[in-house]
Amino acid sequence: MKKNLLYPWLRDYYSEIIYQFQKKKNYTAYIFCSLNGLGITSLILELIKWIFCINKQQIYSCSICNNCILVKKNIHPDLYILQNKMKQIYIGIDCIRSLIDKISQTPHKGTSKIIWFPNSKKLNDFSSNALLKILEEPPKNTYFFLQCNNKNELLPTIYSRCQIWDIHPPSEKISISWLIKNLQNNQVLKKQSIKSALRICNYTPINALYLLNNNIWENRNIFYNILVSSFKKDIMNLLSILDNNNILFYLDWIYLILLDVIKLHLKIDLKFFYNLDQISVIYKISNIIFIDKIILMIKKILFCKKILIKIDTINHKLIIINLLLSLDKIYKS
Ligand SMILES: [Zn+2]
Secondary structure, three states: OOHHHOOHHHHHEEEHHHHHHHOOOOOOOOEEEEEEOOOOOHHHHHHHHHHHHHOEEEEEEOOHHHHHHHHHHHOOEEEEOOOOOOOOOOEOOHHHHHHHHHHOOOOOOOOOEEEOOOOHHOOOHHHHEEEEEEEEOOOOOOOEEEEOOHHHOOOOOOOOOOEEEEEOOHHHHHHHHHHHHHHHHHHHHHHHHHHHHHOOOOOOOOHHHHHOOOHHHHEEEEEEEHHHHHHOOHHHHHHHHHHHHOHHHHHHHHHHHHHHHHHHHHHOHHOEEEOHHHHHHHHHHHOOHHHHHHHHHHHHHHOOOOOHHHHOEEEEHHHHHHHHHHHHHHHOO
């Protein structure tokens, strides 16, 4: 692996973990806790490549040996990736039982075996306890990588046996310089616009890049103009733009701009706003809606978002109509 292949904010984590292996002071099991959109999967893949690589170049893998290529293609016979299968909500105990069989055999292509859980939240009580048993007496040269958003998604008895890495979003400065380098088709966006996308995406650069390269970002000004005019005339006018696959994005956008309006009402410095590129829209909304109503509206929006995320099969249009009627009632009260 050439150093610059890994996201800049993950390079120090990579080096620190590889140094542990080089000094033989490594752990058997590692947990990576982070928001989505920081590229943790790529960090784990690079660690796995290094462990399996037969032509290591100090802390880097060669990227071209057979083992490196098999890892890159996700088909290395000593790498076991445990995910919930299609239509299964959880990783069942049967998966862990078959894993125990596999890891008790000798490795196919070297000396180590690696078990990777890309979404540890999918372990249920039974499979968690079965995994715990393996971690209590792990087979020799077998390593575990577990990914999660928060360590509390796992049993305390599991995470107490692992080294935990809390990976936070990089600084705004690092993220912005990475975003400027990686924007598609040499897009030239104002720094305030890039900064706003980053803040809207919880400071996760990969999600911000996806958003900035998406058509909906180009239409963001139109979206906010419709939002302001709907607040002025009829909130139900929002139905036509909300009723589509981007509904969760749009609900977030409304929620975050309303938070900025609250900040404006509270006279908080503009530099702390999410939507730094929409200050005039924030002023317009603040002139139309008072802070007490905004707080109620935000509660309704978050509730609606929760329902849409939790229940796949629900009729989106009905939920949006219900939300808009609630917002209208608050607005006119
Ligand atoms: Zn290699």
